[in-house]
Amino acid sequence: MDIDVLGALAVRENGISVTPTAPKPRQVLALLALHADQVVPMAWLMEELWGERPPRSARTTLQTYILQLRELISAALEHDPEHTGSRTAKDVLVTMPGGYLLKTSGGTSDVREFERLSGMGYRAMDAEDFPNAARQLREALVLWSGSALVDVQAGPQLEMEILRLEETRLCALYQRIEADLRLGRHRELLGELTVLVSRYRTHENLHGQFMLALHRSGRRGEALDVYQRLRNSLVRDLGLEPSVGLRRLQRSILTAGPELVLDAPAAGDERLTRVG
Known part of the structure; x- marks a missing residue:
């Protein structure tokens, strides 16, 4: 599974989009994608969708959104020419005690790549290797195509994550400019x-x-x-x-x-x- 959140939300399985168009399921997928390969507690998902006062039907409605996401994942899995039925949507979007987990199975994540490249840039800055710092930080920033999750209706959990991501982007930008200044540009x-x-x-x-x-x-x-x-x-x-x-x-x-x-x-x- 490949995940992009540094701009518009795009989640693909076997190169096929599994990103829903309806606002609420998009919120659910966005939060799962931001925490890919980690358990996202059901309480976080319900707070994201309904704030501090979820309706009585919140758990059932959330399960419906999870089912809709699994249907999209199932359709994408069926397009895999090597698909034998051994891997199902429940293996990709896994029900865990108290929450759900989205498995990438070695796929790409623009957030992880950004963090990897920017981390290398910061270490190069610490070593006063300004050419490499500028290059790595520039490569990290190229991964951003706009504001994080720009096309997703954000609730409390996503708003917090978006602010965090934007702060990491600004920090990387500042350090990249600093490296360029050190190089006389x-x-x-x-x-x-x-x-x-x-x-x-x-x-x-x-x-x-x-x-x-x-x-x-x-x-x-x-x-x-x-x-x-x-x-x-x-x-x-x-x-x-x-x-x-x-x-x-x-x-x-x-x-x-x-x-x-x-x-x-x-x-x-x-x-x-x-x-x-």
Whole structure:
């Protein structure tokens, strides 16, 4: 079974789609696909579909959705020229104590591939192997064709998973840009960073990277304008001043100090430093 969730939901068995069109079964399949090869508790599925107040018929209705998914899987299995009937839909979508498990049987998962490639990229960053870091993180990000599960109606469980995935995407993007900055690709990044800071108006790391790219491209005044726009957004929207690290970066640009670089912080760490 092959699973794609980094964009539209697509689940295929033997190359044949088993993705339902009805909203509720799509939610069920999406949650099972995100946790492929792991047991998804029935409580999670019911919360996803009905929130904190499931109807009395919730368990029966969920079982109906599982049956519909198995019918799609059965049809896909029958198209396998080597299908002998030994592997059934119940072997793919397995009933477990307290929940259900979707077996990939060695198939592909874009989330797993993204995590593998981005993990290699982070390790390359730690080793200061910036060419490989940039390449691996770029390959990881190419797997995204849009927002995660963009065509699925999301309940509480999926909303949480989508937020988590989008955060991992943003972290990989930040680190890939950091690797490119370390390789001196400042002018090449300006267009991309212009779009990103417009989309993430209070993201300090991305603004810091944009400031650095502008400064190193000989556009010092524009770099300082970026800082001022960020500060205005932070104060207006969040009641916060820019971080100490970003203020330090601004002062370094103001004084045209020594060569500036950005640390490669872990996710959520927004420190910026200057080195001579």
